[in-house]
Amino acid sequence: MASTLSMILYFIVFPGLVFTAVVGLLTTWVDRKVSALVQWRVGPPWYQPFADVLKLLGKEIVIPEGAKRTGFLVAPLAGLAAVALVSTMLWLANMRGAGFVGDLIGVIYLLTIPSLGMIIGASASGNPLSSIGASREMKLILAYELPFVIAIFTAVTKVSPMTLKLDGILEYQAMNGVLLGNLSCIIAFVVAILCAQAKLTYPPFDIPEAETELMDGTHMEYSGAALAVVKVTQAMMLFTLPVFFITIFWGGLQLTGWGILYTIVKYVIIVTIIVLIKNTNPRVRIDQAVRFFWGPVTILAIVGMILAVLGL
Amino acid sequence: MGATGWGFKKSLWVFHLNAGACNNCDIEVLDCLTPRFDVERFGIKLVGSVKHADVLLVSGSVPRKVVPDVIETWEQAPKPCAVVALGSCGCTGGIFKDGNNFAGPIDKHIPVHAYIPGCPPRPEAIIGGIVKLIGTL
Numbered sequence: 001m002a003s004t005l006s007m008i009l010y011f012i013v014f015p016g017l018v019f020t021a022v023v024g025l026l027t028t029w030v031d032r033k034v035s036a037l038v039q040w041r042v043g044p045p046w047y048q049p050f051a052d053v054l055k056l057l058g059k060e061i062v063i064p065e066g067a068k069r070t071g072f073l074v075a076p077l078a079g080l081a082a083v084a085l086v087s088t089m090l091w092l093a094n095m096r097g098a099g100f101v102g103d104l105i106g107v108i109y110l111l112t113i114p115s116l117g118m119i120i121g122a123s124a125s126g127n128p129l130s131s132i133g134a135s136r137e138m139k140l141i142l143a144y145e146l147p148f149v150i151a152i153f154t155a156v157t158k159v160s161p162m163t164l165k166l167d168g169i170l171e172y173q174a175m176n177g178v179l180l181g182n183l184s185c186i187i188a189f190v191v192a193i194l195c196a197q198a199k200l201t202y203p204p205f206d207i208p209e210a211e212t213e214l215m216d217g218t219h220m221e222y223s224g225a226a227l228a229v230v231k232v233t234q235a236m237m238l239f240t241l242p243v244f245f246i247t248i249f250w251g252g253l254q255l256t257g258w259g260i261l262y263t264i265v266k267y268v269i270i271v272t273i274i275v276l277i278k279n280t281n282p283r284v285r286i287d288q289a290v291r292f293f294w295g296p297v298t299i300l301a302i303v304g305m306i307l308a309v310l311g312l
Numbered sequence: 313m314g315a316t317g318w319g320f321k322k323s324l325w326v327f328h329l330n331a332g333a334c335n336n337c338d339i340e341v342l343d344c345l346t347p348r349f350d351v352e353r354f355g356i357k358l359v360g361s362v363k364h365a366d367v368l369l370v371s372g373s374v375p376r377k378v379v380p381d382v383i384e385t386w387e388q389a390p391k392p393c394a395v396v397a398l399g400s401c402g403c404t405g406g407i408f409k410d411g412n413n414f415a416g417p418i419d420k421h422i423p424v425h426a427y428i429p430g431c432p433p434r435p436e437a438i439i440g441g442i443v444k445l446i447g448t449l
């Protein structure tokens with residue numbers, strides 16, 4: 001009974017839903033602030049994302065005519081729950097002694113749910129622009145998922161004995177130094193960051209949202225609290241993906257003493273790389289994106305994999 | 313006026329509706345987003361979909377053809393939502409008030425919460441108008 005209760009607490013409060021949402025929203029502020037600085041602007045104050053979400057919670061939810069009500073409203077919630085779960089798994093695996101191992105396949109699988117949720121929600125909204133966004137999102141998933149999985153499995157190959165448990169990967173790194181010290185894992189890390197860009201639908205891969213042509217595409221018909229859920233899910237993804245990369249490539253999160261500072265530095269570096277890529281690249285077309293991911297990126301990922309098998 | 317009210321004041325998302333404007337007002341709106349004026353400091357940003365909007369920024373003299381569109385856009389906006397009439401055209405009809413197609417001004421068709429006159433209004437005037445609007449929310 002007590003363990004069930006603590007599991008629920010883990011999921012809802014720390015390190016699940018609430019914690020991830022708060023840190024994720026703070027991260028979106030870092031994103032907006034850095035973007036503003038890149039463009040020589042001042043940018044919003046630190047509480048801006050919280051103000052946005054609070055405001056959205058107080059607004060009316062408009063359900064478009066011809067929308068499938070249930071699918072439209074439930075799909076974003078599925079995405080939210082999935083990211084909260086991934087975050088919980090990653091943190092519990094990082095907090096040794098919580099007695100939790102965590103499975104890599106589960107993480108990869110759950111990380112696709114928010115995108116799938118957006119596809120279902122957008123298709124249920126009955127808006128033609130949203131459905132274009134949904135179809136683009138689908139193609140994008142097909143494009144980036146292959147190199148993403150190869151990149152993750154490069155890390156798995158590197159770990160000996162080979163393991164799919166987050167716990168095992170962390171253990172190996174604690175004993176033998178971080179995986180990012182190897183050439184193969186550096187390549188895999190670069191590939192993973194590029195795929196993260198597409199997973200977050202950030203420029204240059206914001207094709208499903210395409211503000212100028214699709215008016216936010218997949219999010220277009222959402223309003224009020226439903227839009228808040230969508231925004232919070234995105235923010236949580238922005239938090240979860242770097243944590244995932246730190247866990248499998250960069251030695252995991254140290255949660256004691258000076259390690260905390262080191263963890264924050266690692267996190268901020270990854271977020272800054274993502275934001276800088278976002279700010280310096282224009283949007284590509286969907287066919288270019290698919291070609292990019294299935295061509296150079298997959299080849300790069302396979303090269304990394306081969307190097308890992310060769311032991312580099 | 314609780315937390316959501318605070319959020320509403322601090323985060324106005326603007327949907328820009330061109331109802332028969334000559335495009336000058338619209339260019340001035342874009343000016344507000346440039347580094348020199350940077351309205352994102354106040355949490356204001358332009359959104360592409362009216363479903364995300366807190367402020368409907370309507371410019372133009374509202375010719376007869378767009379009246380149904382203006383009304384429909386207002387009805388689609390999730391409430392609470394404020395309407396700002398931008399430019400002399402939006403406020404009174406301006407130089408088009410005797411025009412054959414003129415069916416405005418905006419407040420004849422939808423409720424307006426703030427007026428920003430000028431032909432076109434300067435970015436400073438637009439920001440000033442929005443600040444006054446925030447004061448009344």
Ligand code: SF4
Pocket residue numbers: 332333334335336337371372373398399400401402406407430431432433
């Ligand atoms: S107020 Fe002046 S600048 Fe604005 S739309 Fe009318 S004529 Fe054009």
